[in-house]
Amino acid sequence: MSDESKIACLCLGPTGSGKTALLKKLSGNKDTDEYSSTVPTVGTSLTTIKIKEQQKIIIRELGGEMAPLWHQYYDGINKIIYVVDASNLCQISAAGVLLYDLLAQPKLQKAKILLVLAKMDVSYRQMRNEALLMLQIKRLEKEIPQTITILETSAVTGEGMEPMLEWLQSNVTVTFKEPSSS
Numbered sequence: 001m002s003d004e005s006k007i008a009c010l011c012l013g014p015t016g017s018g019k020t021a022l023l024k025k026l027s028g029n030k031d032t033d034e035y036s037s038t039v040p041t042v043g044t045s046l047t048t049i050k051i052k053e054q055q056k057i058i059i060r061e062l063g064g065e066m067a068p069l070w071h072q073y074y075d076g077i078n079k080i081i082y083v084v085d086a087s088n089l090c091q092i093s094a095a096g097v098l099l100y101d102l103l104a105q106p107k108l109q110k111a112k113i114l115l116v117l118a119k120m121d122v123s124y125r126q127m128r129n130e131a132l133l134m135l136q137i138k139r140l141e142k143e144i145p146q147t148i149t150i151l152e153t154s155a156v157t158g159e160g161m162e163p164m165l166e167w168l169q170s171n172v173t174v175t176f177k178e179p180s181s182s
């Protein structure tokens with residue numbers, strides 16, 4: 001049974017979108033309270049997240065620089081955390097291209113996707129809506145077999161950490177937030 005506590009999860013997203021900082025915060029790394037800096041992830045890095053007494057989840061981050069090689073890690077993956085920098089709309093199109101490629105991968109047709117809008121402490125609601133519109137999430141939802149859950153986070157304030165842990169724990173999460181105009 002112990003193997004079941006290891007959920008195969010990848011954390012992906014463009015360079016600098018905030019993956020390492022997010023996983024650091026999620027794993028309860030105290031440094032992030034003071035807001036420590038991160039360095040670009042070269043290759044891959046593993047983070048173990050303790051969920052309950054005996055349940056652990058190991059998340060593998062693949063640096064944005066490694067995007068051409070992400071596909072080598074798709075075997076046996078059932079959850080993907082896809083991190084987009086909500087404060088940097090210039091990067092959204094690139095993030096979208098990588099995301100669409102991911103969603104089209106045969107090995108990931110049954111994966112659950114968590115779309116993380118990161119760095120919300122330096123973003124605005126309007127930018128977040130804009131980001132979702134640019135990613136065409138509403139249209140995507142109708143065309144893809146995967147379930148996409150959208151979450152706003154900040155590695156600085158800790159926003160979104162609880163729901164993220166819940167998502168990691170659950171096998172099926174069907175929440176879909178539409179980009180609203182409010």
Ligand SMILES: Nc1nc2c(ncn2[C@@H]2O[C@H](COP(=O)(O)OP(=O)(O)OP(=O)(O)O)[C@@H](O)[C@H]2O)c(=O)[nH]1
Pocket residue numbers: 013014015016017018019020021022036037038039040041042062063064065083118119120121122153154155156
């Ligand atoms: N304000 C703010 N800055 C953040 C947040 N998360 C990350 N950053 C900053 O964004 C930069 C990149 O963060 P990383 O977590 O290293 O990004 P990454 O996605 O791991 O990048 P690669 O490993 O190169 O793919 C760093 O300077 C972080 O300090 C956040 O929630 N808020």
Ligand SMILES: [Mg+2]
Pocket residue numbers: 019020021039040041061063
């Ligand atoms: Mg990193």
